[in-house]
Structure formats: structure tokens, C-alpha cells
Amino acid sequence: MKDFLRQLKRVKLSPSEILYDLFKTILVFLIATSFALCVVEMNVISDNIFGVYMLAVAVTSVITSGFIWGILSSVGGVVAVNFFFTYPYFAINFSMAGYPVTFALLLLMSVLTSALTTRVKKAAILSANRERRAENLTEMSNALLSANTLNKIMKITLDYFFESNQCSVVAYLGNPSNPQIKLTKTMQAQDELIFESPLEVQIAIDSFAKNEITGIVLEPKVQNCKGTYIPISTETKVYGVIGLLFEKPDDVLFDTYKFSNIMVSQTILALERQAIEEKAQLILLEKEKEKMRSNLLRAVSHDLRTPLTCILGASTTLQENKDKLEEAIFDQLLSDIHHDAQWLIHMVENLLSITKISSEHAKVKKQDEIVEEIVAESVSRIHKRFPNSTIHVSVPDELLIVPMDATLIEQVLINLLENAIRHSGTSLPIRLKVSRDENEAIFTVTDYGKGIDPARLSTIFEGKSGSISADSNRGLGIGLSICKTIILAHNGRIAAKNHSCGGASFTFVLPMKGDLCYDYESKNTNC
Template sequence: MDKGGEPALESGNRDGQNEKRGKLKIYFGYAAGVGKTYAMLNDAREELARGVDIRIGYLEPHMRKETAELAAGLPQIPLKSIRHRDIDLAELDLDGILDEHPDVVLVDELAHNNPEGMRNRKRYQDVSELLDAGISVYTTVNVQHIESLNDLVSGVTDSEMTETIPDWFFDRADQIRLIDIEPDELIKRLEEGKIYFKDSIQVALTHFFTKPNLRILREMATRKAADRISSSNQKEACRGETNWLVCVDASLSAKKLIRWTARAAEAFHGSFTALHVASGKSLSKEEIERLRENMELAEELSAEAVTITGSELATAISEYAKLSGVTNIVIGKSKKHNRILGEELEDTLFRLLDKTEIHMVKTAPEKTKRGTRFSLRDTISWSDTFKMLFALVLATLVSEVLLRLGIGDQNIIMVYLLAIVILSRITTGYLYGIIGSFFAVLMFNFFFMRPLYTFDTIQAGYPVTYGIMLIVALTTSALTVRIKNLAKQAVIREKHTEILYELNRKLLAAQNIQAILELSTNYMMRLFARSVVFYPKDPENESNAVFLQAEDEAKAGELLTESEKAVVHWVFHNGKAAGKSTDTLSGAAGYYMPVIAQGQVLGVIGLYVSREKDAISQEDRNFLRMIGSQIALALLKQKLSDEQNEILVAAEKEKMRGNLLRAVSHDLRTPLTGILGASSALLENETKLDGEMKTKLVRDIKEDSEWLIRMVENLLSVTRISDEEFTLKPENEAVEEIVGEAVERVRARFPGREINVQVPNEVIFVRMDGTLIEQVLINLMENALRHGGEAARVWVTTMLAKNEVQFTVKDDGKGIPPKKRTHLFDGVSALEASRVDQSRGLGIGLSLCMSIIQAHGGKMEALENPGGGTIFRFTLPLGGNADGD
């Protein structure tokens, strides 16, 4: 949440560096001077004596004498100097504490508002970061700084507190220690100068530190602490039994309703929703900003902020309450009654919701701020003025034509009413419809009622006609404007729904992370008309952001600067929104929102907020969260799919490794057995064997040894090519020389066998690793001669195609069965069907050949020779596509 809302505590350290969260201990009091800081320092000295690494992070600079004496013996982390309004301020050094990383740190004044230039706007957000980093915190706060009690304290003390903390942060403290003294003793301490300086004592005694005020504040603090104990003792099953709903609008009193509902929901251990009904009425910029503040306050107090559309307020509220299972509804009620006709809102809700409790909270009537004046500049435009005049003049001309045709006055009235409807439709707001209604009545009287061209009338009953006409025109105008605004909002929501559906459908069809990122950024740029950046990984570790720049934002490249990457890193680390329009790192150029799934940050979305465009509205933020949830599901799905593929690949590699070991074992056994048998015969029958037999045995040993050497070379080549760091060493080689060298080596190993060679007349140069391609040709020819039979012949042919050179090794031997041919290049899978009657394997050499050709960017296939035998064909590109080029 932008305001450091409740989900922040669940984020923890999402980078996994500190899984253990620090403990939060709050020293709670009802006023300054009750002894919170003194008690905190006293406990800190005890912890220090026990050997705990405890430091002072921040203490109020105007400490009392006794407090200063306690702090003197404790180690302190230096404060950070901040220049604010030409004054040097000493503030909490958050980064310094994180670097030192003590076990416990003392932070006074939890509700303090940080000056501009600090990372977070509120000190409790700094404390939240320390807790996430695994550092325990001792801190102090007074009851008047609890957000939900703000309006109550204002009513008691007649002063509004601007420094507050959300209730959820207070409630989730690991320990609350209530510091309490009698109000009389506190006043005595104040009079003795132990709380404030002498020049402030009298002012405090007459305003805040009065005995009635202190008694009420003391009671509030005691109740707050007792409520927390009661809440802690409640079982989880009790939570959620009551569901509260507070109706929120753009009024100033909405904050009071929100705080009242938060206190009630907490007291009854329930949840609450802040509901805003967009009725179609256009809001001013001031009202839009106030509504955003109200909804953010509700979120800060752990509410779910919801906006719906409805022309009838009571009907919309009741329908939502029925669908959501709301048990209690809170509405505001002032003494000022605005309804003239019809029943009040609460009466309608009582009638529509017979099983729901309705709570009415007294609110003050809205007052206009001093200095605020009605501005025609904001409501009147030349364009709409021209439209109004044109519509009325056109209606008058049409009415004149109808009058000459003998059509009655009632039809002329309908023409003017039609003009008012059209006018309300084509202009902005209610003003022109109202003005047009008055002018329409006047023009009807002036041009068409006797006496003509005057504003007098002598016909009885026409004043009533004018009044009815005016009322109908005003009502029609208001309804038309409302329907127009509702239709506009409905179109926007329909567009959002359509975009979400379309985006979800395309995200499900995306095949990889990059496609998801590009698709998401493209949709967000079109939707928000802003430059977008998407970081799938923490830029501190890996910088692979996807960035799209809007046409009208020339400076959007700021999103890729190092300072902005630091903000993104913070969002990755903390799992909370930051940047422009938030309370954290608000000086950034963009608004950054984490994409979270299953407690893990899968990415960060950044929207550029330029000076020319307004800040991101609450509605846009809500919609961005909806898009983020869709993207999170897609990224999570892709991540799980990638992990599953990795598992399958690992399993397949393990299977192939086992097959390879079995194949190698089988292939080694036959030549080793032959070598062992031949050498044993020579040793045991040396005197009995004639020279010819000895020569044959030695030749067999030599052939088996050569085969073993070639097999080991193939194995080494396979492992070398499979290595991720392997690179080819391509050079321009003449095809004729490579083929000739390979054929000569094979002829030396198989003397007397027929090998036919055909190469082009012209010299062809191909960029390739000559040694590896030569090995491919040798393997293919040896396989043909060895497994095709003793009479098998081999043809080696090369020819030039369009952009490649084609090599063919053909034999007329026994051939390969079709079933085995489909798995011929799978390594050892071709050998799994039958291994018993085979003396030497084919799989390793052919798998090596395929790997070499693919590394060169070529293709390889095995075909049946129509005349008997097998055809092996592979191609190499002429364009130098080999790896390592």
C-alpha cells in the first residue's frame, strides 16, 4: 500500500537475506512526560548489561535531566543531518542502522513525520524497515497519535494531531507496555519544568494539560491497551463474524466516519469496507483529491477500498451489502437536511436492509473554506457557450417554421425541451443545462406568446405553463447529465474489464517471461498513456528491464537512471509501493508497484509521473493492482512451467546418462573380450601357433584397440560439445580438402573397401570447424562400412545448393529398420530395443554427428536408400552461421 498499509508487514525481507523479523516493543502513554522514554532507556540498560547489542537510534533532543543521565551510558548510532527550510535537522539514520545491524535499536517518537529528503514520510515506516531487516525496535508513542482515535482526541483537546500511526501497526506490536501516572502528578511534573521549558508551561496548562483532558486521554490509553489484550486473547475463529461497511464520499466528515468504523470493527473483531458510490456527478479537482485522501485513510486503517457505480445511492449500497454479507453499515448524519422530496437515506436503507444494522454518526455540515470563491473560469467555456446559443437559436428557428405550418404551441414547447436535452448531452456539467432551461422559457415567451416580442403575457394559465416547462427542462437536464456521466463511467469500467479479459487471455498464451513482460508493458502504456518500465529482476543483481516510452514524454528515460533503480531495489527488498505519490522515496520520477505472488516479488512495475500530467489517481492505482495480480499469476505460472521443464530435462539427462553408461559398457565389453582372448591365446599357445595365426591375433588386437580409441574420442567429443562453454573455431575451409582427408583416413582403416567420391568442379569454401566436420564424415563412412556388411559400398557426394552445401554419405548395405531410424540421433535410444546380438553401437557416433552439425547451424537427416542401404545427408550454411563466428 502507498501509505505503508497492512500488507507491508507480511512482505518481510523478500530477498531472503533475513527471514527472521525483528520484535517491536511499544512504550505507550497518554501524554508527554508520563515516563515512556525513561522506562525505555531503563530497560535498554538492563539489556545492555546482559550482553545484548542495543543502540540508540533516535531520542528526543529536548530530554529531561533524568532521561539524559540514563541515555549517557548507552551506545548511539550517529544521526543524519537534513536541511529543511533553511534549518539543519538531526534525524534517524535509517541506512546507518541497517549497516550497523544491532540486535535492538531505540527509536523515540514513533509517530514523527519525517522532513523532505528522507526515504519515508513517516517514522513508523522507518521502523517497519528495521523490523523487516531483523532488527528489534523499542519505541514510544502517545494515545493521541493513534489514527482511529484522532477525531476523538481533537474533540477533547480542540487540537488536531497531524502526526499519527495506523492502528494495524500498533496492534501488531509484539509487546505493549503501558506507562501510567496520575494526572495530578503529571501536572506537578509540568509545573516543575520537567516536561517543557518554562515559557511553554503556562500555555500547556491552559490548553492541553488540563485535568479533564488528561483524565479522558488516560482513560482512552487504558482502554486501547485493554482492547489489544482482549483482541490478542480472541481466537482466530472469532474474527470475521462481523463485516462493517462505511459509506465514503468527498466530504471532510468522511474521515470521522472511517475512524469510527475502524474502532467499531476492531472492538467487535471484524473487518470493514470503505464503499464509495459514483453517482454520475462530476467532481472538482479539490473533491477528487479529498476523495483520494479519504480512501487512502481507509486503506491505512486496514479497510478494503471499493468503488461502485449507481444512480441511486441507497439502492447501490443495499445491493452491495447483500452481495458482500455486510452486517453493519455506517453513514453520516448532520442536522442540515438537504432532501425536499422523498425519504432520507437511512430510511431507505432501513427499508431495503431489514437484517442489517444501520449506524448513524453525527457529522458537522460542510463548511466552505475562507477565501474559496466561485470561479466562472472553471465552469464556463467558450465552446460550451457557443453550443448553448446555437441550440437555443436553432430551436427558435425550428419553432418559427412549425408555427408557420400551423402546429400548436405544445409542440413548440417540446422543441425547446428537446434542445435542452441535446444541450445537456453535448456540454460539460450541470450549469449550461440550467442556464439553457431559463433561456428556453424566456425565448418561448418572447417569440411565441402574445403579445409578441415582450416578456408579458395576457393569456391565463401560461405562467403555470412556464413554471412546468422550467421544472421539466431542469429535471430533464439534470437527468441527462447524470445519465451521461454514468454512461461515461460505465464505458470506462467496461473498457477496464475488457482489457483485463484480453490481457489475461494473451498472458495465458504467452510462452516465456520476455513475452509476458513485453505484452504487459504495452498494455499498460496504452491504458495509462504513460511511459512504463518493468523490472523482472532486482536491478542491483541483473538489469534487464523492459521499457516503453510514451510519445509525449521526452524525459521518461529518467526511469532508467541509477537513482530510479535504487527505488526499484527498495521495492524488491520490501515488497511495498514506492516513488512518486507515495510516502516512501517520493522524490522519484516514477510510481513503482511490486508484482507479488505467494509472498514473493516477481517483478516491479514503474509508471512515469511527469510534471505535465496529474499524479496517478486512486482509481488508476486500483486498476494497476488488478493488472498486477493478472501479471503475477502469469509470471508464477511461467515460473512453475520453467521449473517443471528443468525437472523434465534433468530427468531426461539422467535417463540418457544411464543409457549412455549401459551402451558404453556393452560396446566396451566386446572389443575388450576380443583383446583379452587374443592376448591370452598368444601367451598360452605361443609355441603351438604358427606365424599366420599369430599375425591374425595381433591384427585383431590392433583393430579392437583402434575401435576403442575412436570410441573414446567420440565420447570426449560428445562431452566437449555438450559443455556450455564450448565454442567452435570456424575457418574458411575448402570442401574438397575436408572430404578428401576424411576418405583417405577411412580407406586406411578399411583397405580393399569401395568408397566413391564426387565433388563439384569449382572450389567451394565453407566457414566451419574442419576437424569436427571431418570427424562427422569419418563416423558416417565407418558406420556404413562396419554395419552395412562386408560387400557394402559407400558413395560420398557434395553439391552446392542455394545458400548451403549438401553432403551425402550413401551405402548399399543392410540398411536400418524404420523404427530405429526415427531415434537414430537420440544418443543411445536406438540401442535400447536390442543389444544382445550387436557387437558395436551406433548411437554415440551419430549423436555426436548431429551435435556437430547443429552447432554449425546446419541440418542432418537419415533416409532409406531405394536400392538398399541408408542415406545420411547434412547441410552447412554458406553464410557463416556457426557458433563462435
């Protein structure tokens, strides 16, 4: 009750509000008096006329803004009963025997009725506010569950603080002196200037440093300070600060700050959940990187040892028997050395490509590229390595422009074309087709050979060579693993399948629109 009365004393009304409440009080009083005179004249009520004024007191307390108008209405009711309905009529006389006690009791009853009505009214208002806030809290919790970035979490927090408290709000993530994120939503344009003032920023910094509410709470503690700053914190860590700027801070009940703390706790849960998810993502990324390292080591031992052994054997034979070898054998050994050296260069290019996109802090930088040029360059490089191969290329008539790292996508096409030439087991032409499906560019490499073992389709991009001999299938495992890594880094997708006509198809899809940068470490765009 003391807190309630203290809050009533703090209410400051504008002159227009005071005059409007006074008008309503007088109007209710006049209506009650007119009604009482009528019912007395009709002999409907005679002894309990004060009940009419008690009803008027209750009505006044409900329709006006505070306790004082009910008291005035109570005093007016006692005077009106004495003046209009107590002998001597139309005269004020409290000196008759028993009248002072009677009127004092009636006044006390009126005051208690006014106080009780006002309190019920305030309780009803508080209950409605709490119900609305509870609904907002539930909506906020649901919204935070779907937030997957720090910026979204702070934006949701800002919006619901603004909606629940109907005040200007500033949200800092990190120290307000140099915040990681700062968001503002104001009721009036000048409120943003207030938040930017050195005094308000310093109060926000103090809240962050001391881990306590600062500024205007229930009593002004800082001269000229206009905002209240609530830390977003646990006992051991401070995440940031929420600033509230009320139009009438003196009218704000302590209940508002209690509810704000509950909302802050929801934000803290969302921030902690985001931190856990990011940590889990890092663990998963480390696991993937470790898997990639294992694949690379396996590929190095599998794919580099054979050509190096061949080069060493052929070069040793040439050194030791160059005068004894026939010209055809001599040329064949030189050709083998050249072929294996080319293969080693190709393998090193693959290793450099995968290192480029998987090394720490590396980013895939995308630029708008013409697809036809990328395809032409890839086919040209394949023809240099395999001059006897036949590749049928099909591209759409329209000009396709796709954001990509041109070098990496060329590497993917070269790997897929080379695999088709080497491992299809046929001399039939290879087909490279490019098409468009809405906002996606689709690349398909098809051969008409023996196809892929169905048992390997599910793991063909995992960097495993299976039980196939190293010499005949050199590079198949690591090449496809690199292709998958590159395509995923471009926010695309890749798949392999056997088709009904015989042979295999490898298809990868790239988005034609999107961000021009992809951070492989965090798997985020907008670099």
C-alpha cells in the same frame, strides 16, 4: 454518485476547450430561442415553451464536456422563458404570484435533466471504453498464449497497456533497480527521460518492494512524481512493475487502474505458465540426460570390454610365449593390439564429444565452416583407419558455408562412414554425398550391403545394440546415439532408411543460416 461528482470536480480544461464549449452552449441557446419565437409566432406552441429549452439543455449536456454547461443552459432557459414568453414580455419579472415557485421547479427540472444527460453521456463513454478494453484483454490473452519467452511476454504486456490506456508505459521484469528485462513505449520523446529520472525509478522500486501501487493514483502522494507504478505480483511473489505515465493524470478514473490490475493478472498467468514450462523442460532434459547416461554405461560395458579383453589376451600371449611364437602369429597379435587400441581411442573421442555437448552449462559454439573441407578431413581420417576402404565423395560445385562446430560434425561423418564400412557386410564402395536444398545442407552416407533390420530402424539412434554380437558390431549403438545428439544440438535432423538398391542410407541436415550459438541445456540460441 459521490465518486462521479468528485471526478467532475477534478476535470481541468484548457482555455481553448472552455471557449469552445461556451461557444457551443451559446449557439444551442440562440437556436432554441429562435425556434421558440418562431413556433410561438405560428401559434404551434404557447403554454409549454419551456420544453424547447429543456431539449436545448439536454443537447448542450451531450455536446459539451461537462456538467457546468448544462447548468448554465438551464439558468439561461429559465431567464429566456421569463424574458421572451412570460407577461410582461421582454422584461424580467419573478415577483408575480406563483412565478418564483414555477420557475424554481423549471430550473430544478432543467438541472436534473442536465445532470442525467451528462451522467448518461459519461456512462456511454465508460461503456465504450470498457468494451474496447475487453476486446484488448481478449486479444492480449490470446497473444500471451503463444508467447514462449519472458521477453515476448513483457513485450506483449507493454504493447497492450500502451494500446488500452493511450499513455506511455515502462515494463520491468525483476527489481527496477537492476531489472532482468526493461521495455519502454512512449507517447512523447520526453516521457522516456521522465521514466529514467531517479525519482521515478525510486517510486518503481518502492512499488516492487512494498507490493502496492505507488505514484499518482487518484491523489498525488509524492511531490513531483508523474507516473503510476503497478506491481506485477501475487500474494507471495513480485515479478516486476508496470509504470504508466498519463498526459493528464488528474483526468484518469479509478476504473482505469482496476482494469490495469486485470491486465496485470493476465501477465502473471503467462509468467507462471512460462515458469512451469521451463521446469517441465528441465525435467525432460534431466530425463534425457539420465537416458544418455544409461546408454553410455551400456556402451562402455558392451564396447570397451571386448577390445580391452583382446588387448590383455594378446599382450599376455606375447609376454609369456614371445620366444615360441612364429613371426606371422607374432605380427598378427601386434596388429590386433594396434587395431583394438585404435578402436579404444575412437571410442574415447566419442565419449568426449558427447560429454562436450551434454555437460552442464556446455554450449555448442558454431563458426562458419566450408563443407568441402570438413568432408575432406573426415574422409582422410577414415582412410588412415581403413586404408583399404573405397569412398566416393560428391559435393556441389558451389561453395557451401554452414555454421557448425567442425570437430563435432567431423565426428558424425566419421561415425557414419565407419559404421558403413564395418557393418554393411560388403566390400563395395561407400558413397558420401553433400547437396543443398534452399537454406539447408544435406549429408548422405550410403552403403550397398545388407541394410538395416527393419525392426531396428525406429530405435537405431537410441543407443541400443540389439541382439547383435558385441564383437562384430562394436560401437554401433553409441556411435549413432552420439550422431543424433550432435545434430540436434546444431538445430538439424538425422534419419536412417534402407534403399531399394540394397544397403542403408544415413542422412543428416544442417541449417545454413541461423544463430552461431546453441545452449544444449536450455535448448536456446543467441548465447
